[in-house]
Amino acid sequence: MSGVSMRKHEWMIALLFVAVAAMAADPKREDLLKDPRYVEAAPEYVTVAGDALKDQIKVFSRRNYAVFGFNDPSVTILVPHNDNSIYATFDFSKPAVVDKRGKAVAYEIEHGIYDFGTSTNEIRLQRPGGKPGLEYAKASGTIAVKYPLAVKTTRVKKAKPVENIRFDGPFVIITGDLELPEAATFSKIQPLRAYDAKGRQLERDTWQSTSFEDDKTTHTIAFHGNVAELQIDRVDRWANVNVTYDMPPTPPLAASMAGTAQTMVTETPGAVVKISVQP
Numbered sequence: 001m002s003g004v005s006m007r008k009h010e011w012m013i014a015l016l017f018v019a020v021a022a023m024a025a026d027p028k029r030e031d032l033l034k035d036p037r038y039v040e041a042a043p044e045y046v047t048v049a050g051d052a053l054k055d056q057i058k059v060f061s062r063r064n065y066a067v068f069g070f071n072d073p074s075v076t077i078l079v080p081h082n083d084n085s086i087y088a089t090f091d092f093s094k095p096a097v098v099d100k101r102g103k104a105v106a107y108e109i110e111h112g113i114y115d116f117g118t119s120t121n122e123i124r125l126q127r128p129g130g131k132p133g134l135e136y137a138k139a140s141g142t143i144a145v146k147y148p149l150a151v152k153t154t155r156v157k158k159a160k161p162v163e164n165i166r167f168d169g170p171f172v173i174i175t176g177d178l179e180l181p182e183a184a185t186f187s188k189i190q191p192l193r194a195y196d197a198k199g200r201q202l203e204r205d206t207w208q209s210t211s212f213e214d215d216k217t218t219h220t221i222a223f224h225g226n227v228a229e230l231q232i233d234r235v236d237r238w239a240n241v242n243v244t245y246d247m248p249p250t251p252p253l254a255a256s257m258a259g260t261a262q263t264m265v266t267e268t269p270g271a272v273v274k275i276s277v278q279p
Contacts, residue, residue: 027207027222032170036196036225037203041188043083043233045151050239050279053147056080058266059243059273061139061250064124070258072132073249074112076122077143078266084148086114086184087235090121095141097125105136113185118264140246149279152236158228167227170205174219181234191233194223202227240278247271 048056057079064072075095079085097105108130112122127134158167164176172194174180181191194202205222212218247268 029169032224038200039203043189046082048149050277054275054277059245060266061268063253065262067259071252072124074122074124076120078120081119085119086187087148089146091144092123093142095139097136097139100137107134138248143243145241147239147241148235149239150237151233154232156230170223172221193231194227195229196225197228242276244274
């Protein structure tokens with residue numbers, strides 16, 4: 001590499017370090033305090049009985065009504081409509097898909113994501129290459145769900161601090177091996193929340209810092225406002241739910257229904273669904 005190109009290369013690296021340093025720079029305390037921001041996304045958790053969970057979960061066939069992927073059949077699972085469900089995990093096995101003669105049908109899976117509005121998750125079945133229009137007689141498979149029966153919220157107040165959590169204006173400093181919970185994908189509910197002295201939930205800043213010293217980890221988290229209380233949610237009790245299903249698809253939607261939301265029907269005629277729960 002020539003001297004000129006070497007200097008250019010070093011200059012680009014230097015700029016990169018400057019950019020990274022700028023992104024990692026601490027937010028100004030004064031800016032966070034003078035511009036308090038509030039959110040209304042506090043969870044309402046419930047305690048779910050394992051026996052009741054068996055009756056509350058539904059597995060059924062559905063058709064995609066969106067213009068893109070219109071009429072793609074899906075295997076959909078419905079879980080209880082409460083805030084516990086945002087932490088549920090879903091593991092769909094690859095189903096056996098057959099035609100009317102029992103012959104295997106070639107297909108591909110498109111995995112959905114948890115829908116907060118309907119409390120559902122699903123896999124969509126497509127023709128090879130992601131092409132729409134897959135038709136079959138039956139799909140059979142399993143779904144393993146890890147469901148949070150109870151969520152515990154720990155509250156720490158600035159007036160009554162604990163050893164490993166310290167409040168410093170808009171900052172919360174957490175020292176030790178405390179694992180910080182992460183929000184569920186696309187969820188507005190933060191499992192780690194801060195409140196001001198009037199009980200208003202503060203918006204969390206995107207900045208945070210992690211440092212290591214003397215075998216201790218220190219997390220510093222920033223909020224828009226003066227923090228008086230911290231709340232941390234953790235799943236206190238889980239249930240393992242095992243589902244087996246064997247069911248036909250629902251009839252295709254009329255072309256005029258493309259892009260129009262459909263009423264969710266949670267029972268599929270001819271379906272055989274078995275659900276077991278191990279709390």
